[in-house]
Amino acid sequence: MDDGSPVWRLIVSAPADGPTQMAVDEAIWRGVAEGRVPPTLRLYAWEPPCLSLGRHQSADEVNREALTAAGYGLVRRPTGGRAILHIDELTYSVAAPLTDPRVRGDVLTSCQRISQGLLAALARLGVRAAVHRQKPPAAVGPVCFETPGEFEIVVDGRKLVGSAQMRGRGALLQHGALPLTGDIARICPFLNPPADPARVRARATTLAEVLGREIPWEEAARAVAEGFAHALNLQLEPGALTPWETDVAQQLRQEKYASDNWTFRYPI
Numbered sequence: 001m002d003d004g005s006p007v008w009r010l011i012v013s014a015p016a017d018g019p020t021q022m023a024v025d026e027a028i029w030r031g032v033a034e035g036r037v038p039p040t041l042r043l044y045a046w047e048p049p050c051l052s053l054g055r056h057q058s059a060d061e062v063n064r065e066a067l068t069a070a071g072y073g074l075v076r077r078p079t080g081g082r083a084i085l086h087i088d089e090l091t092y093s094v095a096a097p098l099t100d101p102r103v104r105g106d107v108l109t110s111c112q113r114i115s116q117g118l119l120a121a122l123a124r125l126g127v128r129a130a131v132h133r134q135k136p137p138a139a140v141g142p143v144c145f146e147t148p149g150e151f152e153i154v155v156d157g158r159k160l161v162g163s164a165q166m167r168g169r170g171a172l173l174q175h176g177a178l179p180l181t182g183d184i185a186r187i188c189p190f191l192n193p194p195a196d197p198a199r200v201r202a203r204a205t206t207l208a209e210v211l212g213r214e215i216p217w218e219e220a221a222r223a224v225a226e227g228f229a230h231a232l233n234l235q236l237e238p239g240a241l242t243p244w245e246t247d248v249a250q251q252l253r254q255e256k257y258a259s260d261n262w263t264f265r266y267p268i
Contacts, residue, residue, distance in 0.1 A: 008096075010225055010236040011042040018050035018075030018086070019257035020249070024241065025175055026078055026256075027249035029095040033169035036244060039096035041228055041236060043221045048073055049087035051190055054080045054164065059264040066190050076263045077175075079164035084177055085187035088206075090220045092118075093175035102232050103172055107165055113232070114174055118153055118161055121227025125220065127210055129155050152176075158205040178224075180215060181208040 013024065021044055031037040050073035053059060059076075061083065067074055072085075094114055096103045103110040115131045122129045131153060153161035163176030184204045185197035208214045229236050241249070256262045 005233050005235045006100075006102075007038060007235045007237050008228075009038045009040040009239040011040060011239055011241065012221060013042060013044040015045040015047035017048065018046060018052060018073045019253045021046060021050075021091070022052075022075055022077060022257045023249040023252035024245075025093045025095070025173055026252050027241070027245045028093070029166075029171055029173040030169070030248060031242065031245050032095040032097060033171035035097075037242060038237075039100055039102075040094070040239075041225065042093045042095075043224060044091050044093075045089065045217060046073075046086040046091070049085065050075055051083060051085050051187065052077045053263075054082050055166070056080060056266060057082060058266050060267050061192055063190050063192050063194070070190070072190070074263060075257055076265070077164065078173065079166045079175065081162065081164040083187065083191060084162065085190065086177060087186065088180050088182040090178045090180060090217055090224065091175060092178070092224055093173065095171060095173050097171045098167065099170070102234075107167070110172060111163065111165060111174070114163070115153060116231040117228035118163075118176075118178075118224070119227070120231040121220075121224040122153065122160070124223040124227055125207065125211065125215060127155060127160075127207070129153050129160060155205060155210050158203060160205055160207065160210065178220065179204075179206040180217065180220060181206055184209075 028037065028040050028042060032039060048071055051062060051067060053062065053076045055077055062074060064074065098104060102113055119129055119131065152159060152163055161176055161178050163174055165172055165174040184206055185200040188195040188197045188200060225236055228234060
């Protein structure tokens with residue numbers, strides 16, 4: 001029933017490889033920016049597992065041979081930040097015009113508002129989390145989950161949800177990762193030089209470790225959708241990509257995200 005709350009589109013995507021997922025996120029962002037589609041919350045997983053680099057991170061920090069041997073993918077995100085191994089996780093993305101009150105303002109202000117949806121989702125799953133409000137130290141390692149940025153989600157001082165944002169064309173795209181289970185330090189052997197597993201485990205965690213039990217992906221996805229709807233006063237209307245978005249995503253995948261020219265554009 002319509003209660004007067006703004007309507008955003010909810011897309012729950014099938015698992016797909018890294019280039020596909022990044023291309024779809026960008027296609028949605030372009031569609032939102034051009035007014036072709038409504039603001040959108042998308043939830044997805046990665047198949048096969050994939051290491052993603054931040055937009056400006058050097059590809060030389062990746063052990064490509066180890067990734068290939070494991071059967072994992074590699075992609076460069078359109079957003080900033082450091083490396084993430086996307087495995088056993090729920091990924092969310094938000095695309096919205098900068099005029100929307102829920103994301104209006106500077107980057108940190110919009111991140112703070114979006115984080116309220118994530119906190120509400122975690123509360124539904126039984127997690128008492130908080131947002132990190134301290135700027136990270138100047139010297140950081142190659143692993144995204146080693147150090148929480150401002151308004152990322154932490155539990156007892158350990159990072160649980162990492163997010164990154166980009167802006168342009170009058171709209172923003174923010175996406176982030178909620179690790180559900182497994183060893184948070186699995187990324188370490190895939191980096192050059194390998195990161196310290198003990199350091200990563202001391203600074204980051206998974207939902208299963210926090211709760212002491214594993215949460216199915218579908219349950220986590222429901223909680224995220226409900227958390228966003230409640231905290232941001234939204235109606236989420238289930239939907240799918242438009243034919244225009246599908247075409248743009250296919251083109252972006254082929255010409256950008258699956259291209260070595262994009263993936264390896266920042267060597268040391």
